[in-house]
Amino acid sequence: xxxxxxxxxxxxxxxxxxxxxxxxxxxxxxxxxxxxxxxxxxxxxxxxxxxxxxxxxxxxxxxxxxxxxxxxxxxxxxxxxxxxxxxxxxxxxxxxxxxxxxxxxxxxxxxxxxxxxxxxxxxxxxxxxxxxxxxxxxxxxxxxxxxxxxxxxxxxxxxxxxxxxxxxxxxxxxxxxxxxxxxxxxxxxxxxxxxxxxxxxxxxxxxxxxxxxxxxxxxxxxxxxxxxxxxxxxxxxxxxxxxxxxxxxxxxxxxxxxxxxxxxxxxxxxxxxxxxxxxxxxxxxxxxxxxxxxxxxxxxxxx
Amino acid sequence: xxxxxxxxxxxxxxxxxxxxxxxxxxxxxxxxxxxxxxxxxxxxxxxxxxxxxxxxxxxxxxxxxxxxxxxxxxxxxxxxxxxxxxxxxxxxxxxxxxxxxxxxxxxxxxxxxxxxxxxxxxxxxxxxxxxxxxxxxxxxxxxxxxxxxxxxxxxxxxxxxxxxxxxxxxxxxxxxxxxxxxxxxxxxxxxxxxxxxxxxxxxxxxxxxxxxxxxxxxxxxxxxxxxxxxxxxxxxxxxxxxxxxxxxxxxxxxxxxxxxxxxxxxxxxxxxxxxxxxxxxxxxxxxxxxxxxxxxxxxxxxxxxxxxxxxxxxxxxxxxxxxxxxxxxxxxxxxxxxxxxxxxxxxxxxxxxxxxxxxxxxxxxxxxxxxxxxxxxxxxxxxxxxxxxxxxxxxxxxxxxxxxxxxxxxxxxxxxxxxxxxxxxxxxxxxxxxxxxxxxxxx
Numbered sequence: 001x002x003x004x005x006x007x008x009x010x011x012x013x014x015x016x017x018x019x020x021x022x023x024x025x026x027x028x029x030x031x032x033x034x035x036x037x038x039x040x041x042x043x044x045x046x047x048x049x050x051x052x053x054x055x056x057x058x059x060x061x062x063x064x065x066x067x068x069x070x071x072x073x074x075x076x077x078x079x080x081x082x083x084x085x086x087x088x089x090x091x092x093x094x095x096x097x098x099x100x101x102x103x104x105x106x107x108x109x110x111x112x113x114x115x116x117x118x119x120x121x122x123x124x125x126x127x128x129x130x131x132x133x134x135x136x137x138x139x140x141x142x143x144x145x146x147x148x149x150x151x152x153x154x155x156x157x158x159x160x161x162x163x164x165x166x167x168x169x170x171x172x173x174x175x176x177x178x179x180x181x182x183x184x185x186x187x188x189x190x191x192x193x194x195x196x197x198x199x200x201x202x203x204x205x206x207x208x209x210x211x212x213x214x215x216x217x218x219x220x221x222x223x224x225x226x227x228x229x230x231x232x233x234x235x236x237x238x239x240x241x242x243x244x245x246x247x248x249x250x251x252x253x254x255x256x257x258x259x260x261x262x263x264x265x266x267x268x269x270x271x272x273x274x275x276x277x278x279x280x281x282x283x284x285x286x287x288x289x290x291x292x293x294x295x296x297x298x299x300x301x302x303x
Numbered sequence: 304x305x306x307x308x309x310x311x312x313x314x315x316x317x318x319x320x321x322x323x324x325x326x327x328x329x330x331x332x333x334x335x336x337x338x339x340x341x342x343x344x345x346x347x348x349x350x351x352x353x354x355x356x357x358x359x360x361x362x363x364x365x366x367x368x369x370x371x372x373x374x375x376x377x378x379x380x381x382x383x384x385x386x387x388x389x390x391x392x393x394x395x396x397x398x399x400x401x402x403x404x405x406x407x408x409x410x411x412x413x414x415x416x417x418x419x420x421x422x423x424x425x426x427x428x429x430x431x432x433x434x435x436x437x438x439x440x441x442x443x444x445x446x447x448x449x450x451x452x453x454x455x456x457x458x459x460x461x462x463x464x465x466x467x468x469x470x471x472x473x474x475x476x477x478x479x480x481x482x483x484x485x486x487x488x489x490x491x492x493x494x495x496x497x498x499x500x501x502x503x504x505x506x507x508x509x510x511x512x513x514x515x516x517x518x519x520x521x522x523x524x525x526x527x528x529x530x531x532x533x534x535x536x537x538x539x540x541x542x543x544x545x546x547x548x549x550x551x552x553x554x555x556x557x558x559x560x561x562x563x564x565x566x567x568x569x570x571x572x573x574x575x576x577x578x579x580x581x582x583x584x585x586x587x588x589x590x591x592x593x594x595x596x597x598x599x600x601x602x603x604x605x606x607x608x609x610x611x612x613x614x615x616x617x618x619x620x621x622x623x624x625x626x627x628x629x630x631x632x633x634x635x636x637x638x639x640x641x642x643x644x645x646x647x648x649x650x651x652x653x654x655x656x657x658x659x660x661x662x663x664x665x666x667x668x669x670x671x672x673x674x675x676x677x678x679x680x681x682x683x684x685x686x687x688x689x690x691x692x693x694x695x696x697x698x699x700x701x702x703x704x705x706x707x708x709x710x711x712x713x714x715x716x717x718x719x720x721x722x723x724x725x726x727x728x729x730x731x732x733x734x735x736x737x738x739x740x741x742x743x744x745x746x
Binding site: 046047048049050051053069071135138139140141158161163247248249251252253254255265266268269271274 | 382383390393394417418420421423558559560561564565566569701705712715716719721722726727730733734737738739740741
């Protein structure tokens with residue numbers, strides 16, 4: 001009796017030892033910053049010129065300042081709109097490509113090549129990518145001169161001064177950068193599905209559309225959920241693309257200003273209090289939205 | 304080479320004469336062996352390399368003056384990087400090792416007070432310069448770097464009176480003459496300027512590249528501080544800029560580009576179809592792509608005239624950092640570059656800068672043999688001299704940099720019709736208060 005108990009304890013010990021690296025990294029790089037961010041959000045703490053103000057405990061004053069004027073909700077709305085505009089086409093394209101790539105009956109040639117190519121945009125730095133688009137779509141940039149030479153436009157279109165052109169560009173860039181990644185994830189999910197299910201369906205005379213909707217999609221749900229939540233979190237933290245594309249202004253009239261771009265502005269005065277409050281807000285919003293996505297997706301699972 | 308040696312010797316002998324009374328040159332040996340200079344571009348470095356006696360370049364980021372190694376710490380201005388870096392290092396100044404201490408740093412007019420009003424800058428007189436030595440400098444260049452207690456904290460080698468720099472080819476095409484007097488008639492006040500803008504549009508030219516080009520003309524003449532007692536003020540002059548710009552943008556006579564952007568730069572080339580830029584000597588000399596083949600500046604296609612209103616824009620000041628271990632050398636750099644008439648004259652002839660020395664400038668203005676190649680050989684110095692005398696910068700505040708940036712960003716949305724005036728103004732206030740949390744809006 002004693003002997004076997006001792007063995008269990010020993011195994012536990014090894015389990016804990018193997019967990020240590022993760023726990024240490026998590027505590028140092030995640031938990032401590034998280035707690036200190038929340039702690040900082042209750043202080044007035046910024047620099048004016050070369051003079052440090054604070055830290056003084058101000059309770060919830062930073063949160064009150066954050067929500068006064070209601071701009072934070074506009075920035076949240078901007079962020080969500082640009083994420084959704086990029087995410088819907090992204091998931092559609094990725095599902096389609098994933099289905100094609102993982103369908104053995106199509107016998108696609110050069111699969112490896114295309115899988116690499118669609119992933120390539122993700123290897124470019126987002127800022128470099130945004131800089132490229134900034135130059136391409138400038139008022140006197142190449143896109144405008146091409147359109148004018150073709151006679152489609154008579155005068156340059158100000159891409160950066162139109163709400164929907166800026167948002168579309170941001171969404172398009174995010175789409176381009178991330179659809180390869182999503183495709184590969186979904187494809188991995190699809191290849192994990194037991195091929196006998198597909199064969200059985202084919203024997204029963206199901207069309208490929210039916211197979212996709214009735215077999216592939218339901219069995220893909222866990223991966224789909226993972227893709228949605230990670231993309232949502234990434235989307236809420238959208239920063240580099242719109243920041244570079246609009247030169248930090250979120251133009252026109254701050255309609256492409258995201259939450260993190262707003263957070264970045266507080267860096268100018270090293271305003272850790274307001275920055276902390278904004279981060280806590282973002283943390284809560286992310287938590288709530290992830291929970292909603294998780295719920296919606298897991299409801300069907302119980303059937 | 305020979306010339307350089309001779310002029311170096313001459314200057315050295317003069318310098319010796321000047322410094323014998325104050326502090327012997329030998330004293331440098333007792334001071335630090337490393338001189339750390341903080342700045343944001345190559346302008347000051349090239350001034351020091353070309354004009355400071357005894358400066359030897361070692362490589363791109365180091366040089367030598369006698370036994371002292373000069374370290375250049377150059378951080379670009381973008382996204383406030385220069386100031387962030389400078390701030391961090393100034394705050395650590397007291398604890399830094401002698402060789403790591405900042406000895407000398409540069410500031411621009413827009414944020415000079417941020418540094419001048421602190422104890423991180425050393426009073427110029429403490430370094431060893433006397434008021435008599437600075438007597439020939441333009442008064443406004445001293446006002447900008449004088450702190451709240453009346454103590455002078457920096458010196459500049461340049462004066463920055465601004466003029467209207469116009470495209471000769473455009474003037475000839477539209478007005479039939481590129482003579483400064485004729486053009487001046489067309490831009491003598493803002494109403495005439497507006498009428499001229501319409502005339503230029505007919506001919507396919509924009510009167511200026513961007514509404515932001517005119518901003519300095521109005522902000523520099525502001526009748527009140529832009530931030531007064533911690534309150535953000537939109538002065539009547541700023542209001543005038545907003546109204547005029549809106550009118551010109553609506554009429555399609557001027558663009559809304561950000562300054563220094565690629566779209567804004569297009570006017571430096573003939574195809575850009577821009578009639579004029581507003582700017583001081585450094586813009587002409589340093590920014591208008593004079594080295595690029597095919598640019599208007601390269602072919603000497605610009606000319607200068609007073610424009611609707613006198614103004615000043617920018618300027619670079621040399622500040623000695625408090626706690627420097629090379630006070631004598633710092634003082635000598637200041638003395639040579641900003642008070643030595645011979646060196647200052649060299650700067651004008653070699654770099655076409657407008658230097659901070661009344662006697663030299665008036666002499667050069669009368670010198671018929673001098674001409675600026677970018678301006679097609681025109682000697683515009685008399686114009687600059689007249690402007691420099693009139694500059695009054697008593698309405699500066701330490702927030703001018705942020706004010707300018709945020710106002711231009713917000714008003715762009717108003718000019719382009721993406722926001723109402725009220726919304727744009729609110730946006731400006733909000734963003735400025737994010738930058739400077741201690742500010743409030745004036746009622």
